[in-house]
Amino acid sequence: MATMTKRTTVYFDPQLHKVLKAKSLxxxxxxxxxxxxxxxxxxxxxxxxxxxxxxxxxxxxxxYKEMLERLNNE
Incomplete structure (x- = not known):
């Protein structure tokens, strides 16, 4: 059975798109x-x-005060 998908347009920075294409390959x-x-x-x-x-x-x-006192007692 085929998976239902939705289509959308996403705009990528050109460098990011280049990396995505390389990873895809x-x-x-x-x-x-x-x-x-x-x-x-x-x-x-x-x-x-x-x-x-x-x-x-x-x-x-x-x-905050209690936390500082705890840290001071360690």
Whole structure:
């Protein structure tokens, strides 16, 4: 079964486009595949950051002064 895709236009800096074309030839993937994978990686990283934030948001607050005192006592 074919994967449904959407088409869009993306404008790249000429040097970046040159690098993408070279990488495309090197790894035998289309520029579209490379960009898709890079965006997925970036978005998954954001998701990890959001999950980390959610886990820590109720972890309590330490004032700047308290943090300095902790560092001083080490």
């Amino acid at each position: 090197e790894c035998e993937k289309s520029i579209s595949e490379i960009v898709d994978l890079a965006l997925r990686h970036e978005l998954l990283e954001d998701l990890e950051d959001i999950r980390d934030f959610e886990e820590r948001k109720n972890g309590g607050f330490i004032s």
